[in-house]
Amino acid sequence: MSVFRKLFGVFLAALLLGGALKVGGDLKAGPEIQGALKPQAVHREAAEEIVDRLDLHYSRLSFDDALSERVLEQYLKDLDPNRLYFTRKDIDDFQIYRDQLDDQLEDGELEAGYSIFNRFQTRLEERLTEILADIKAGFDDWQFDGDEQVLVDRSEAPWAADDEALDAIWRRQLKNAVLSMRLNGTEDSAIRERLTNRYESQLNRVRQNTAEDVFQTYMNALAQSFDPHTNYFTPHNSENFDISMSRSLEGIGAVLQYEDGYTKVVRLVPGGPAAKQGRLKPADRIVAVGQDDDDLVNVIGMRLDEVVDMIRGPKGSDVQLEVIPAGSASEHDTRTVTITRNKVVLEEQAAKKEVIEFDHDGDKVKLGIIEIPAFYMDFNAFHRGDPNYTSTTRDVAELLVELRKENVDGLVIDLRNNGGGSLLEVNKLVSLFINRGPTVQVREAGGRVSVENDQYPGMLYAGPLAVLVNRYSASASEIFAGAMQDYGRALIVGDQTYGKGTVQTLLDLNHGKLKMTNAKFYRVSGSSNQNLGIVPDVNMPSLIDKDEVGESSLPNALPWDEIQPADYERYQDLMPLLPTLRERHDQRIQNNPEFVYVEQLRDLVADANRRHELSLNADQRKAWQDQYDQKRLAIENALRKYRGEEPIDKMEDLRKLEEQRALDPEASEEPMNEDPYLRETGHILADMVGLLRDQRVASQDS
Structure with missing residues (x-):
């Protein structure tokens, strides 16, 4: 799996790709690199130049042991964000680099970055091979009636003590995937096919990693240690950056970044196809891409430029995106979004x-x-x-x-x-x-x-x-x-x-x-x-x-x-007016169904996302899901009643309605005069005008 760290705000989902790769000779003698992938001379020269340039970064960080530790932690997080591949022994072995990365990088020495990546590559290939074997063996006899639970977010969890502990973690991960899809009505045969496709795709991608991939990953760990908007681009990706700055873009109109193995939506370009369609949202994670009616291709772990290349395409064609919605508790609770590509021109904004x-x-x-x-x-x-x-x-x-x-x-x-x-x-x-x-x-x-x-x-x-x-x-x-x-x-x-x-x-x-x-x-x-x-x-x-x-x-x-x-x-000083303005605003919206809907839905989603662990007991999970769906429908129907619309009985019907809205977003686009936020802003502004008028009258009377 090629891992690229947060190239923030760079790739619009319509970039043309290309670029030449410089190839240098062998490196001078240095610490021996453990593993197959090794840097070229051009990488060593670039590393020294990057270090020199970073001396002028706004934060003025020193290349010292503190920065070395920061880069190591960032690199390990980039490679294994959910702590599913490295064991505690691997992490202990890497501690020799904790105070060495600054010295190595200043000398253009890349041994640490490549040795760590090669270990990761080995662990990843081993794990994916084992997972595929487990899926092939089938899960008909798996039990979902005990007290077992799976940790939702493992980013802060302890590293697994050994391979046996990792086996247990992955068994729970796979059980969670199977249970999530079963509860969504997916047949076991389809579950097996989806999981097999996902992990085979990752394994194939892993085996294509190059020295250039490792260099970009390592240099971005260094750059991101300074701040999230400092990034390194290979010659190939720097050409994409140049194109993304042009005034006319063709595709879906979305800014993407790589994060923790996923392609994440940063923002949508106003007036672009994705923004108009309305179903793709910032913080959604794209896990698969398909062209028109073709099968979806898994893109987890795929390079950002490769994903962008799959998403872009000619005006009028369709692209299918399988996404994990923002805030979803499970990476297997996905939805498919179909967007018709179009030209995104800044004048349309x-x-x-x-x-x-x-x-x-x-x-x-x-x-x-x-x-x-x-x-x-x-x-x-x-x-x-x-x-x-x-x-x-x-x-x-x-x-x-x-x-x-x-x-x-x-x-x-x-x-x-x-x-x-x-x-x-x-x-x-x-x-x-x-x-x-x-x-x-x-x-x-x-x-x-x-x-x-x-x-x-x-x-x-x-x-x-x-x-x-x-x-x-x-x-x-x-x-x-x-x-x-x-x-x-x-x-x-x-x-x-x-x-x-x-x-x-x-x-x-x-x-x-x-x-x-x-x-x-x-x-x-x-x-x-x-x-x-x-x-x-x-x-x-x-x-x-x-x-x-x-x-x-x-x-x-x-x-x-x-x-x-x-x-x-x-x-003018508006500060003295704010307590009264806020009080009147709160009184207006506390019983306004439009704002009550937003607050209740926000609280419901927040409660769901606060769960640190998910039960692997099928009855308990179904009971929780049924309760969540009932609350979600109650919130939706309260707003529909206020708007004079018919209530919705089942979550399936609500999902279908959302699909229909997405297919014709302009038909459901809310006019400005019905936008509750604009209307309430108008009331606040009118309150301000009245208070200022009262101030002037009081000042004149005194």
Whole structure:
């Protein structure tokens, strides 16, 4: 199994692949490598160059014994995240490297990385061979009536003492797989076929590993020890990176990363096929890929670039993805998603507006809404000097002029699911809502702080403003929301944002590329966006699990910190209003069926995910599943009753309904005027306007 660590935010599921592999001669004499796979001279040279470049990383980590230990732990986690292959003896043998990796890497010596990987390769082949033999022997006589349990997450479990202990762990893993599929109605013959295909696919992939595979895995363990956005790309994958930065992408429109043996969905491109289809979600893990009506091919353990190559394809063709839904307690509780490939063009992510009207405390309120899916610009046209280049700010400015003509009482900027984009565009967008001043600060690795400023005097819109965000609002979105909050220019409403506050640069190497964090974003108040994100003034209920999604969920994420504030002036202090705004908001939503649905479903899923162990007793598992399904249906039917829809009797019917919605997502897309989050944001904004008016009246009377 080839293992690649979190190439975060790089691969869109439409990349064209290719690239040449440099081949060098033999290495100079060094520690003897145990095993068949050995590095080439070009790998040694690249390792030395990577070490030199990492000396300039923002975190300024020293190449010392502490870093050596960190890299070793990261490498072992990357290779065997669930502790299913190495035994305690293997781990003890590797301890000789705990204080040696820094010295070896500085000398371009790769003995530790290759020797550990070769041991892993051996253990993996042995285990997969044994598993396939167990499956072939059949499981008709397996008992599912005792008190046996299986650990859901083994990432923090003790390493197995020996092979006999590992045999017991794997027996429980296989029993859990069989029981999960039986409870889903899968016949034993189909279970045997699925498991056989899965493990044969992994075994075949393992036997294709090359020295280049080992080098990328080891270098990414080193890079990821600095922070999760620092990555090494082989020449082959660096070409994919270049293509992913282009403005037109063909495929499903999803950003993928490798994590713990799986291809994980990081985010969906707004306006892309996957986002429109609606069933693929961030944090879902892809376990198999199929073309049109062909059989699904298992991709667990497969290289990320290989998976991307399978997912991409011509416009109009279908791709089937078997995924483990985010938060699923079992890797065998999967669903199949079919997506029609299409061209993803950034212009399709253009900002759009709508006006909704609602009653607030007896008054009619007209609310303007501008949805911004991404901070886009046509860089090529911009550099050519084309005055009509595609621009987020230009589009929003035109929409603001149109909304002013409609005499809206307030404005909501909707940044939900906006993963960021152009720094130039977000700075210009801030300028539409402030007179003049700093927009964001950037601190470089050496400590120098630069301040980006609004170069355009005057405000295009000076009225009441709210910014709606969620956990998928990141990077440039956080810069805009943070500036609006610091200036007191807008209320921030929604969920705590992603927390991506770092800046990366792409460095060419003699063999591949290194993407390295070299700066950090800071708000004008001096607070970092990193890790913490933007904390809303008023929180909305959310289904997103912060432990699964967000910077704080990533290993070795750089911490939140502060620097000196920039020179700026607040327009108004909204802090004194927040307790009243929050209280009124809570009163409104506590009995609102739309928000009650979100909170109850979130709590139900959270309770299920808190289970550390699963029973291998069939009756107990079925009883738990039946109880869960009943609660899930009750939550769903309460909302359906509120909406005037017929109740659903069985979970099978609910799943079929979700499938139908996925086949025609645009038909079920909720209009802005029916979006409960937008309507509630409007109520919050109307409350703010009333409180500010009361403040002014009280000030005049005094």
